[in-house]
Amino acid sequence: MTRILLGFTLALFLAGTSLAHNGITNFMPAWPDPSTFVLDGEEDDWGWYDTDNFGLKPEQFESANGQHFEQGPNPNPEDFSASFLMAWSPLPDNAIYAFARVQDDVLISKEIKYGWWNDEYLQLQADFDHGGGIYQDEQILGYRLGFTPIGSKDEGGQLPPHRDEDGGLFQWGGFPPVTYVQTTILPAGSTNLAENVEYTYEVRHTPYAIYSIHGPDDATLHINLPEQIVHFNPCFHDADIVDDAQTRQDMWTQVGNSWMCDHDGEVCPDYLLVPTDMVDPYPIWDDSDYAGPLGRHGHLMGQAGPTAVEATTWARIKSYVSE
Ligand SMILES: [Ca+2]
Ligand SMILES: [Ca+2]
Ligand SMILES: [Ca+2]
Numbered sequence: 001m002t003r004i005l006l007g008f009t010l011a012l013f014l015a016g017t018s019l020a021h022n023g024i025t026n027f028m029p030a031w032p033d034p035s036t037f038v039l040d041g042e043e044d045d046w047g048w049y050d051t052d053n054f055g056l057k058p059e060q061f062e063s064a065n066g067q068h069f070e071q072g073p074n075p076n077p078e079d080f081s082a083s084f085l086m087a088w089s090p091l092p093d094n095a096i097y098a099f100a101r102v103q104d105d106v107l108i109s110k111e112i113k114y115g116w117w118n119d120e121y122l123q124l125q126a127d128f129d130h131g132g133g134i135y136q137d138e139q140i141l142g143y144r145l146g147f148t149p150i151g152s153k154d155e156g157g158q159l160p161p162h163r164d165e166d167g168g169l170f171q172w173g174g175f176p177p178v179t180y181v182q183t184t185i186l187p188a189g190s191t192n193l194a195e196n197v198e199y200t201y202e203v204r205h206t207p208y209a210i211y212s213i214h215g216p217d218d219a220t221l222h223i224n225l226p227e228q229i230v231h232f233n234p235c236f237h238d239a240d241i242v243d244d245a246q247t248r249q250d251m252w253t254q255v256g257n258s259w260m261c262d263h264d265g266e267v268c269p270d271y272l273l274v275p276t277d278m279v280d281p282y283p284i285w286d287d288s289d290y291a292g293p294l295g296r297h298g299h300l301m302g303q304a305g306p307t308a309v310e311a312t313t314w315a316r317i318k319s320y321v322s323e
């Protein structure tokens with residue numbers, strides 16, 4: 001397994017020309033041993049994570065819409081503050097891991113499916129193959145994967161703008177084995193209009209270079225590799241107002257107009273996939289304890305999970321390694 005000193009990698013990269021399309025380059029470390037990942041919405045399994053170097057901290061988020069628009073980073077922590085951790089894994093696990101913690105003064109959680117712009121919401125915006133281009137509607141060039149703090153643990157992730165009611169397979173990527181999600185909330189049992197809540201999201205996602213609204217058979221996996229650069233951005237919606245939420249709620253995303261990553265890979269932040277001291281042999285995360293939503297398309301996904309990646313992609317890996 002590749003072992004490269006983190007400091008050496010960072011120094012090499014920082015010495016080079018900035019490649020980031022919106023001027024931001026973040027660094028995403030490899031999960032040293034995915035058998036230690038526990039999908040429970042709790043952070044203790046992230047104890048290995050170098051938060052200072054890799055995490056997005058509350059002062060790195062600004063509002064692109066709503067009450068705190070153009071007020072700079074983290075202007076009102078009592079209203080909203082969030083932190084975000086993200087890691088990658090190489091084959092055969094080949095996944096993206098994310099953890100987010102949010103403090104919020106008013107929980108709006110009507111949890112009307114596909115009404116995500118009116119609720120608290122975390123959207124992961126991704127153009128993993130770094131190809132750029134507009135993807136808001138057909139999702140071919142990139143895609144958006146969203147979660148709500150209460151509903152997603154039972155309903156899985158959402159891939160807007162398409163809906164189950166439209167009659168297609170659009171949402172397949174929101175469920176295992178592509179996406180696993182767990183959330184927590186304090187005080188426990190909080191529901192719509194609860195005050196001063198804290199909630200978390202924990203996600204494991206298999207990345208796709210090309211998503212397909214027609215189903216997994218038409219999609220193309222993305223293969224994570226050390227020192228690869230991907231386009232990615234987390235975006236939090238803070239709804240505090242029952243009515244007129246779409247115009248007044250804040251949309252918190254990394255400082256630097258990163259929110260535009262919701263539709264165009266060209267203006268996403270860059271993330272460099274940083275190797276760490278990874279266990280060898282590298283395991284696949286064991287999902288046998290998973291008890292969350294399987295989704296109504298789950299039965300279609302048996303061949304698309306991470307275990308299927310290994311046999312089909314070694315030629316690509318070998319060609320990369322020999323370059
Ligand atoms: Ca955990
Ligand atoms: Ca709030
Ligand atoms: Ca792409």
Ligand SMILES: [Ca+2]
Pocket residue numbers: 104105106107108120238239240
């Ligand atoms: Ca709120």
